[in-house]
Amino acid sequence: MKLPLIAANWKMHKNRKEAREFCRAVIEGLPSRDLQHILLAPPFTCLETVVEAVAATPILVASQNCHGETHGAFTGEVSAPMLADLKVEWALLGHSERRHVFGESDELVAKRLEGALKQGLKVILCVGERLEEREAGQTEAVVARQLQPLENLRDLWQNIVLAYEPVWAIGTGRVATTEQIAQVHRFIRAAHGPIPVLYGGSVNPGNIGEIMRLPEVDGALIGGAALDSGKFQAMVAESLKAKGGSEHP
Ligand code: PGA
Numbered sequence: 001m002k003l004p005l006i007a008a009n010w011k012m013h014k015n016r017k018e019a020r021e022f023c024r025a026v027i028e029g030l031p032s033r034d035l036q037h038i039l040l041a042p043p044f045t046c047l048e049t050v051v052e053a054v055a056a057t058p059i060l061v062a063s064q065n066c067h068g069e070t071h072g073a074f075t076g077e078v079s080a081p082m083l084a085d086l087k088v089e090w091a092l093l094g095h096s097e098r099r100h101v102f103g104e105s106d107e108l109v110a111k112r113l114e115g116a117l118k119q120g121l122k123v124i125l126c127v128g129e130r131l132e133e134r135e136a137g138q139t140e141a142v143v144a145r146q147l148q149p150l151e152n153l154r155d156l157w158q159n160i161v162l163a164y165e166p167v168w169a170i171g172t173g174r175v176a177t178t179e180q181i182a183q184v185h186r187f188i189r190a191a192h193g194p195i196p197v198l199y200g201g202s203v204n205p206g207n208i209g210e211i212m213r214l215p216e217v218d219g220a221l222i223g224g225a226a227l228d229s230g231k232f233q234a235m236v237a238e239s240l241k242a243k244g245g246s247e248h249p
Pocket of ligand 1: 009165169170171172173200201202203221222223224225
C-alpha cells in the first residue's frame with residue numbers, strides 16, 4: 001500500500017456496469033504509477049466486478065463492512081473468508097453511517113475489527129465525533145474511545161489504516177478546517193504513531209490540495225465526490241502533487 005492513499009467509498013451507489021465504466025476510466029486516465037495510491041470500496045454487489053476490473057493494476061478493493069465471525073446465523077452480513085473468496089483484501093469498518101444510521105456500537109465495531117484482522121483482512125477503521133460531541137469539547141475523548149480496541153491488536157497494526165471522519169462533515173459539504181483536521185490527526189498519531197490516518201468528510205477537488213498538504217494527513221476517504229471518475233482522478237492527481245508518493249511498509 002502506498003501513501004498517500006486515496007479511497008473512494010461508493011456507499012449504496014453504482015451497479016456493475018457503472019462500476020466497470022468507472023474503473024476503466026480511472027485506469028485509462030491516470031499514469032499507472034498513480035494507481036497504487038487508490039482504494040475502491042464498492043457495495044457488496046459490485047465487489048467481484050471491481051476486483052476483476054482492476055486485477056491487472058495495483059488498485060486496492062475494500063468492502064464497506066465485514067462481520068467478525070467467519071459464518072453463522074447473521075442475516076444480511078458477510079464474513080472475512082467470504083471476502084477473501086472474492087480476492088477482496090480490505091474492509092472499511094466503523095463508518096459513521098454504520099455507527100449512527102445502523103446503530104453499530106463501539107463494542108460491535110471492536111468485534112468486527114478483531115475478527116476481520118485475525119482472519120487476515122486489512123482494515124480502514126473510521127472514527128469521528130458528532131457535532132454535539134465537538135461542541136461539548138469531547139472530540140478527543142470520543143476518538144480515543146473509538147480507538148481503544150487497537151490496544152489489544154498491536155501485532156496487527158501494520159494491517160490497519162485509520163480514517164478520521166467528523167460525522168458533521170460527512171455528506172454535508174461542511175469540511176473541517178485544516179486546523180481542526182491537523183489537531184485530531186496529531187492526537188491520533190500521539191497514541192498510534194505507526195498507523196496511517198486518512199481524512200474524510202466532504203473532500204472534493206477544490207479542497208483536497210490544502211488538506212493533503214497537511215503533514216499529519218496520509219490520504220483521504222471520499223464519498224460523494226468520488227462517485228464521478230473524472231473528479232476522482234483529479235483528486236488523486238491533486239493529492240500526489242501535494243504530497244509526492246511514499247511507500248508504507
Ligand atoms: P463524503 O463522505 O465525502 O460524501 O462526505 C465521506 C465518507 O462517508 O467516507
